[in-house]
Amino acid sequence: MKIVGFLCNWCSYAGADLAGISRLQYPADIRIIRVPCSGRVNPMLILKCFQKGIDGVLVSGCHPGDCHYQEGNYYTRRRMLMLRSLLDYFGIDRRRFHVSWVSASEGVKWADVVKKVVEDVRAATEEGTRKVTGTEQIDHDRGN
């Protein structure tokens, strides 16, 4: 399984780092992309992940009020809320897209979040909800 995590540099990435230093166990299905702020996560990036066949996406940033840039995560919150309702509306399983707030001191929370995300994505996959991109093609396209 492949899950992409967009982590803000100041909180969640540090939180994940702490989880590592503290030798906390969590599933290895997540690939982390460090971003300066969760506000940097353009929804296009999330869509691109799904297009490329990624099974799930996690966006994680500082708790509201703790943003290194004062207010970046407030925008993220609005954007992700909208994106999620849109993805859901198009029938992309809601368990494949997650957002969380993890601070630099929350190593344990990070491990829990990852466990929960992996669990959800695995459940979605096992239930057979198709990945977002697939091999489905429109009629009559290959070579004729």
Next chain:
Amino acid sequence: MGVLKPGSFFSLLKENGLLMESLVLQKNEFTKILKRAMNDHEVIGPREEDGRVYFRPLECMDELIWEFDNTVNNIKDFFFPPRQELYELKEETIVTFENACAKKRIILFARPCDARALKILDKLFLEDYEDRLYKAARDNTTVMGLSCQAPDQRCFCLSLGGSPFGTEGLDVLITAFQNDRLIISLITEKGEDIFKGKGNKAKQEELQSFERVKKKAEESVKREIRIPENLPDQFNSEYWRDVSRACISCGVCTYLCPTCHCFDIVDEENLRIRCWDTCSFNNFTRMASGENPRKNKFERYRQRIYHKFSYYKINFDDFACVGCGRCSSYCPVKMDIVEIVNNAGSSR
């Protein structure tokens, strides 16, 4: 065009409506024949989806629609599809899909105008560098036309050399009559093969009534496109700015056009794909450097008109338009190509 092959002289005559053999079939017999053909052919025909009629592969003959105005898409889609996988490009090898083109197909109820467009596209895709996939699709497809007995008020096929009963590009032309009778005009050998030993030869009076409905249909095509002789001289005219103002630079007119053939080649992962593209789009001619020779809307609109009515004529001796009227009926802002072309010659 090459040398005339023995026997092709007759098919040439037939294609021009001479020496054509005509059969009479009952509708249910026809359906039976096609049902049988479905075993070893993919059958494509007009089918309804949410109130509009499209050409689509048919799952059964009941889906087939017998009476319809011009369809949304046209049969070009099955020779030059919106998205076509060309081959797979891997690090060290190239994988092609040979077998896919071998599928035998029948297209039912193509309108004569759409079928005529195939003849126009043939010149582009088969002359000079021959296009393998297009060729294979052409070779393996039998096109059965349905004569157009009630042309739309937007149609102008006659003024471009077509006809609601035209046979160019068709293998068979089907004309529906009262009492569920069909007159089947056999145009090519491909068409004859399917109806071999079926139906009765058309009687004199049946042929006469065929001529009558044909004449009636032709008379009802009232619109006329008159391509100005001096069109090439109008290239730098202000006219193009004026008429293209309303254009929103979308691709409706070109994508629904039976003769528009511009395409793009893109990579999706390892697949190399050919997909439709259109001169209406701003990025059609934009180069990587940012340079764009047709960055203004009027230049793009002018390109479309000139490509159809001037350049294609110069290069391939045919206008790239069959007068189906789709571009004006589906245009989001109802730009009317006939009016625009007809008035182009008298502009400043």
Next chain:
Amino acid sequence: MIEEIKNIAGKLLKNGDIGLFIGYGRNSLGDVIPVFIQKEKDVKTLVWGSDCFYNLTTYLTDRDITRLQEGSIGILLKGCDQKALKVLISESQVRRERIKIIGVTCDGMKNPDGSILSKCETCDVHDPDPALCDAVIGGKSTKKEAKDDFADVAAVDALDSSARREHWNRYFKRCIRCYACRNVCPLCYCKECVLDEHNPQWVSPSPSADNNMFFHIIRAYHLTGRCIDCGECERVCPVGIPLRRINRKMIQAVRESFDFEAGKDQKTKSPLTWFRQEDPEDFF
């Protein structure tokens, strides 16, 4: 009404207040078309009727028109079109002082069979907004307001995830990527659309059902909190994709989550460009 429109437009052109008037006319087949009038004598070609669907504000952000036009531009707008204009003004895409607006009362646009368009059924702006327009024509509309219950959206929401996927897939298979929906939209004004970008290429231009879905997600997302439901995208779609059903989902979501409605005034920007500390975050 039409005489009044002609009068005002003619006067504006004659006085040199505007250099161009954008209104409705007809072509030789009788279809309503947008017309661009530069001379006073041509105002006689203007028409008005229940088939004047177009949202002409699209042309106010068309660089091929505005760039070449000196002076002000006059335009005829229905209530829904005015909403679009308010969004454009709030996003600094149109300078209010550069345009002269004739607002017209609209009793709802009609289909060829005489039935009223579904978007007009639930419309709440049949009368022009005197605070926005330079001239207002037509008095009070006879059309009664109906409550919008978002039944179309609810019907899709009621399906389960994979059925929703199927629901949309059926339509997206048909999409030919002509981009008429994007280009006709008055609020899609980007000089370079993300979909046209080559480097990086966000979505491949080839029309597979998957690519098409991403295209429609991106389009809908970019209109979130901005779409004023003029329904032009759905009207122009040659393959009949119910695009309003997508946009309206987002209208509903923005309304519920942020208590916001686009096109109400000329000042408030899209809700994705500002925030409240108490915004919902129930799914985090």
Next chain:
Amino acid sequence: MKDLFIPELARIESIKIETRDIKTLRFMFQNEETGKIFRFSAGQFIELSVPRVGESTFCIASAPSDTGYIECSIKKVGRVTEAIHMLEVGNKIGIRGPYGNCFPMETLKGKNLIFVGGGIGLAPLRSLIREVLHKRKEFEDLMLIYGARTVSDLVYKDELDEWTKRSDLKTVLTVDPGGQSESWNGKVGFVPVVLRDVSAPRENSVVITCGPPIMIKFVLLTLREMGFNPSQIITTLEMKMKCGVGKCGRCNIGPFYVCKDGPVFTLEQIEGFVEEIF
């Protein structure tokens, strides 16, 4: 039947860094037979494919007489060119072609040739110049006027040095004002201006120009003012291309397909469309 869109695989033999954003790559076909059959003329172009990225058009910068390999000079401007710049010696690339027409070698024979190039536009001219130098006796006086934005943007520096030393090719190098370095001993000024200053013979001459559109535009104007007539001026045109064989429809300039009927045109041919192009 061979599909015309299927490229032949080739191996990158060497990569030379010309400037900060231009590299010259040398290719050899993986299949030796293909390499033997592959023939081209100066002025033609090929389509290069990078797997998973796409395909783009490049003119051949090596001469037909340089057998056994093909060279292209590639400026990093877009997605495909960026990908090509990432490639290393030994990597595979797809090639199809050659496409397009070529410089009319027969009509050039016995003429004075004036090459006017700008920036990366020297690439197709290089192919021609190498070919002409290879058959030097068949031509009269040769002159090259070549300019770039700055000294470091000049391509084929080694070859330019070589050509400057030759007595049978008058080489004039120039850089745009502000682009000169301390040690620069060439001219400073835009190509069209330099073209006016050097005494180029008009009688029995042909001018061949290639460069960015804006340069060509002013070179054409300057040549007109200098009294050259349109049939004496040859230019290669740049247009976005995809198929390379006159089908995909984007490279029209008037009734011409730049890919099939071009990219080499005389000004006489395209005079009516100059406004659209430049």
